[in-house]
Amino acid sequence: MASLSMAPVNIFRHGADEEKAETARLSSFVGAIAIGDLVKSTLGPKGMDKILLSGGKGGTVTVTNDGATILKAIGVDNPAAKVLVDMSKVQDDEVGDGTTSVTVLAAELLREAELLIARKIHPQTIISGWRKATLAAREALRDAAADHSNDPARFQEDLLNISRTTLSSKLLTHHKDHFAKLAVDAVMRLKGSGNLEAIHVIKKLGASLTDSYLDEGFLLDKKIGVNQPKRLENANILIANTGMDTDKIKIFGSRVRVDSTAKVAEIELAEKQKMKEKVDRILKHGINCFINRQLIYNYPEQLFAQAGVMAIEHADFAGVERLALVTGGEITSTFDHPELVKLGRCKLIEEVMIGEDTLIHFSGVAMGEACTVVLRGATQQILDEAERSLHDALCVLAQTVKEPRTVYGGGCSEMLMAKVVSDLANRTPGKEAAAMESFAKALRMLPTIIADNAGYDSADLVAQLRAAHQDNKTTFGLNMSNGTIGDMVELGITESFQVKRQMLLSASEAAEMILRVDNIIKAAPRKRVPDHHPC
Numbered sequence: 001m002a003s004l005s006m007a008p009v010n011i012f013r014h015g016a017d018e019e020k021a022e023t024a025r026l027s028s029f030v031g032a033i034a035i036g037d038l039v040k041s042t043l044g045p046k047g048m049d050k051i052l053l054s055g056g057k058g059g060t061v062t063v064t065n066d067g068a069t070i071l072k073a074i075g076v077d078n079p080a081a082k083v084l085v086d087m088s089k090v091q092d093d094e095v096g097d098g099t100t101s102v103t104v105l106a107a108e109l110l111r112e113a114e115l116l117i118a119r120k121i122h123p124q125t126i127i128s129g130w131r132k133a134t135l136a137a138r139e140a141l142r143d144a145a146a147d148h149s150n151d152p153a154r155f156q157e158d159l160l161n162i163s164r165t166t167l168s169s170k171l172l173t174h175h176k177d178h179f180a181k182l183a184v185d186a187v188m189r190l191k192g193s194g195n196l197e198a199i200h201v202i203k204k205l206g207a208s209l210t211d212s213y214l215d216e217g218f219l220l221d222k223k224i225g226v227n228q229p230k231r232l233e234n235a236n237i238l239i240a241n242t243g244m245d246t247d248k249i250k251i252f253g254s255r256v257r258v259d260s261t262a263k264v265a266e267i268e269l270a271e272k273q274k275m276k277e278k279v280d281r282i283l284k285h286g287i288n289c290f291i292n293r294q295l296i297y298n299y300p301e302q303l304f305a306q307a308g309v310m311a312i313e314h315a316d317f318a319g320v321e322r323l324a325l326v327t328g329g330e331i332t333s334t335f336d337h338p339e340l341v342k343l344g345r346c347k348l349i350e351e352v353m354i355g356e357d358t359l360i361h362f363s364g365v366a367m368g369e370a371c372t373v374v375l376r377g378a379t380q381q382i383l384d385e386a387e388r389s390l391h392d393a394l395c396v397l398a399q400t401v402k403e404p405r406t407v408y409g410g411g412c413s414e415m416l417m418a419k420v421v422s423d424l425a426n427r428t429p430g431k432e433a434a435a436m437e438s439f440a441k442a443l444r445m446l447p448t449i450i451a452d453n454a455g456y457d458s459a460d461l462v463a464q465l466r467a468a469h470q471d472n473k474t475t476f477g478l479n480m481s482n483g484t485i486g487d488m489v490e491l492g493i494t495e496s497f498q499v500k501r502q503m504l505l506s507a508s509e510a511a512e513m514i515l516r517v518d519n520i521i522k523a524a525p526r527k528r529v530p531d532h533h534p535c
C-alpha cells in the first residue's frame, strides 16, 4: 500500500488561524490559570487589594479587592481567560458575591487537569470524573446546610453572621459590626421582597466610615428653588421630565427676523405667556411639590414660588426614576390630563444637612420599605469601595432571605466537600478516581490560599483541617484571628448556601468547558467590502 504523502492543506481563508489540540489546550490552561493567579491574592479576610488605573487622560484610580471589579477592568485576549471573566460576571449578577472564589476554583481545577493530561489521562475521562465529583460535593453541601428560617431570632442572627462574613473579606472589615447591622437592617426593611432598588446608597465625602448610617426614606442631593417652602407635610409630588427653559428665547439659534428690539421684547413676552400657561397646567394637578429632570429657569421658578409650590430642578435620571418608584408616582411629560397622572406621595419633605451639604429628605414615602444608606468616608476611593462591599453584602442577604439555608465558611465547606469527593475516589476503580482526587485537591486549594494570604503555614493548617474533618468535626475551618483551626459555629463564620453552591457549579462547568476545547480557531479579520452598505 502506497502511502500518499501530502503537503499540509490549509482549509482556512487567509488570515484565519487554528491552534491544534496540544497547543490549544496549553494556551487555554495558561490563560485561565493566569486569571486565577491574578485574583487569588485578594481571597479571604486577609487578602490584598489591587489598584486599577484606567488608561487615557484623567485616568481614574480604583482600589478594590472585588474579583468581579478587577476582572471587569482587565481586557483579556485569551479565550479561556474570557470564559472565566464571563463566569465571574454571572456569579456577580446572580448571587452578588463569591466572584473571587469561583474564579480561583475554576483555575485550580484546570491546573489539576493540566497534570492529569500530562499523565495521559483523556479529557473525557477527567470530565466524567469531575461530573461525579461535582454531584457528590453538591449533595454533601446540601446535607450540611442548615435552615433556621422558622426561628426569626435565630435567622436574624444568621443574617448578621453572613453579613459579617461577607464584609470581613472586604474594605469594611474593620467596621464590619457596624456595616453588618446596617446591611441587615436595610434588607429586613424589604420584608422579603428582595427588591434592592428600594435601597438607595449615597456617598458623601467627609467624616469617617463609622459615621455612615441608614436613613428611613429617600434622600435627593438637590436644592429647593429660591423663595419656595423648605418644608412640606403631606406632599403631592408631580415628577416630570419636561423643558422649563423657554423663558430665555434662543434668538441666535433660530431664524427669527426682527427689525427692532421692541419686536424681541414682544416675542419674549409671548414666550413668557406660554411658560405661564404651562406652569398653570402643572399647578392644576393639585400638587405642592414639582420635581423636574431638566432645568427650571428663573421665571417658572418665580411662578412656583408665588403658588407656594416647592420646585426641584435637574434631578438626575436615576434620582427621578427612584423617586418615582419610592413615592409611587409616575414620570410625566405632558400636563393636559391631570386626572390620568399618578402623583407621588410622602408624609414629609424637608432639608437636612449631611456634613456641609444640604440635601432634600423625603420621609413616610408610599413604598414603606425604601431607605437610604448614607456612606461617609475620607476619600472617593474609600467611598466607592465601601459601596461595592456593601452592595455585595446586600445582594447576599437578599438572596439569603429568599433561600434561607446557610453553610459554614472559613474553608469549612470546601474541606467538607473535598472529604466526600476523596472518599468517592477511594471507592472508584480506574482512572476516573484520579480525576476525582484532583477535584478534591482543587477544593482544598481555597483554604490553602486563604491561609497563604494571611501568611500562615497553609500546608500545616490544611492538614490539620483534613484530620479534623476525618474526625467528624465537620464544622471546623480556619480561625483567621491567630492562624489556627477552630469551630466555625463558635466563630459565627456563616455563608449563604446559595452562593457556595453557585460557586461549585459555575466553576466546574467553566473548567469543563475549557477542558473540552481541542481547537482554537481565530476568525479571519473581516475585510471591508467597498460598497455602500456600512456593515
Ligand SMILES: *[C@@H]1O[C@H](CO)[C@@H](O)[C@H](O)[C@H]1NC(C)=O
Binding pocket: 470, 471, 472
Ligand atoms: C464518623 O461518623 C461515621 C458515620 O456517622 C462513623 O461511622 C465513624 O466511625 C465516625 N468517625 C469517628 C472518628 O468518630
Ligand SMILES: *[C@@H]1O[C@H](CO)[C@@H](O)[C@H](O)[C@H]1NC(C)=O
Binding pocket: 482
Ligand atoms: C497568637 O499566636 C502567638 C504565637 O503563636 C501567641 O504568642 C499569641 O499569644 C496568640 N494570640 C492569641 C490571642 O491567642
Ligand SMILES: *[C@@H]1O[C@H](CO)[C@@H](O)[C@H](O)[C@H]1NC(C)=O
Binding pocket: 479, 481, 482, 484, 485, 486, 487, 488, 490, 491
Ligand atoms: C480563634 O483564635 C483566637 C485567637 O487565637 C482564640 O482566642 C479563639 O478562642 C479561637 N476560636 C476558636 C473557635 O477556635
Ligand SMILES: *[C@@H]1O[C@H](CO)[C@@H](O)[C@H](O)[C@H]1NC(C)=O
Binding pocket: 154, 157, 158, 161, 489, 490, 491, 492, 493, 494
Ligand atoms: C453568630 O456568630 C456568633 C459569634 O460572632 C456566634 O456566637 C453565634 O453562634 C452565631 N450564630 C449562629 C446562628 O450561627
